[in-house]
Amino acid sequence: MAALMVAAFALVACGNQSTGGGTTKYVVGVSNTLTGNGWREEMICSIKAQAKASGVVSKVIVANRTTDAAGQIADIRNLISSGANVIVINPSDRDALNAVIKQATDKGIVVVAVDQAVSEPTAYVVSNDQVAYGQLGADWLAKQLNGKGNIIEMRGINGVPADTDRHQGLTTALAQYPNIKVIKQTFTNWSLDPAAQQMKDIFSSGIQYDGIWTSGIDSTVVDQFQSSNKPFVPIVGADNNKFVQELATLKDKGLKGAAVTNPPPIGGAGLAVGLAVLQKTHSYDHVIHLTPQVWDNTTADGAAKLAQTYDSSLDPYYSVAFDVKPYTTYSKQDLISCAGPS
């Protein structure tokens, strides 16, 4: 068995020796620590698509597994060992990766943290403004409730930077509305099943709620309202395909809601920034924030945007945003095919 394994590894190794090429060919490493999540899958696809579209990337190595900060440190070190020139990471912790990021940047590797921030100054951070994400959605919800009522806050993963930032934004927004109370807080871990279970628990617990803020696990909540035959309350979610569709089609059935944008192609945008820095074709600030937009189905502008962005060709749990202009240069088809440079 042992000899067989050596042979198998050796074979694969030979098949993979295509790293060479010209001097303009770069290796891209990706580190992600949440699997089985549509948003993250789309993020990775956007990195592959941008790598292909850039024309200067020979290989994308994806270190994608559910792990903790210690595991992500090992993954990033392994990406350094694999000769990556740019490493795009979705960080599991704001501070724990600093030492390994510094090691990478000391070697001339460009490290870009996407979606969430890291505190290491030599890294580039390309992310949605997650504080604003929490703030805008909470503000919309409070206005919908005329500044009075109980809301449920369905957060993401406890302790990861984006969750902390969004919670801070929500808290800031609600400080303006003293009569709005967060009656219950849950952590969905950005997974569908826990969110569904939490909604069932909330329905059966008899908690009085007037609105629900979610950190992006949104259509699951709408589905629970439907399957349990409960009257809708205003729901805040993200620009996920299925939620966008529901906001557009269930309006007649009394669903009021808002999608706050949080584009997964931030991954591709991060790679574009990283490659530009590496090739010195453009200089960027170390922190680049996208400002989220609010698309609600209660205003004409928002409803138009929702109707226009829903895309039946996209996965229901993908975000409707397939690019982040002006950074990404790939086509929608590139994103859907999810193929890197071959």
Add this chain to the structure above:
Amino acid sequence: MATSVAAKVSGPAGINAGRAVRRYGWTVAVYVLFATLMVATLIVKPDFGAFEWNTLTLAALPLAFAAAAQTMVVLSGGIDLSVGPLMALANVLALRATVGHDLRYSVGVALLVLLEVTLAGALNGAIIVLTRVPDIVVTLAMSFVWAGLALLVLAKPTPGIPLDFQNLAQGSTFSPWVPNALLLLLVIPLVWIPLRRSRAGLAIYAVGSDRNAAFRSGVNLGLSRVLAYAVGGFFAACGGLALSMTTGVGSPLAGTYYTLSGVSAIVLGGVSLAGGRGGMLGPLAAAYILSLIPAVLIYLGIDPNYGQMIQGVLIVIVVMIGGIGTVLRRA
């Protein structure tokens, strides 16, 4: 006469060889597997150097301690589902107490944390012994208690483990090829070898392999089991401190992945989940194997999610081979 002497000598030697194979066969096999994987890694990555070796030792450090913690408990016939939360507890206690202090103070804190979490482990054991509720139920319940306590100590991940203290694990004091993360593992034999040679260690094995027989031989069952859980708690604390040192942050959810991956490591390492069989050496190598697989997949550019499948398949194959060995011996 010469032949009879030879027979006399070869007789017991033959029996000893058989016993040695039975006792150490699995451990040797696990090390052969690790060596094979290392050779495969060197073929895949000919420039595998000190940096890569360091990566492996860092990744394996917390897992090795988690496996050691689980080994202690499983040898005594129990199972500890609270290893991960105990690691998290040690991790956040260490952060709370060391922020802004120097190395000497931090080491003092670490010793205190080791003591506290050892007591927490002992409490797990004491509850099981006193209430007679099955180990799996008590430790599952206690896993929520320890996880909740960790969240009370520290609500969210917070940086601030002193750099000098981090370097105890991250640096290479003696040689780039002998990283500190490897040397820290010496804690395991330092605790394990004297324990194993003592009456208390023998009692843990006895309790794990046949509780009735152990009781009739005069072994104090309750005390032995509490001791096993306490030493398990000690190793879990080491694992939590390892996480503090390798990440530099305290995180209340730090231990989440180590309860089950620790169980994987001990199964691969030849510790019988039925209790009483196995040792520390096998799980150590298994922790290295389980940490090497994702690394090799990244070197190859293969999705590390396959790593989980490969780990699973590897464990099933190894356990099957072990099972065949047992059946052949009986036949």
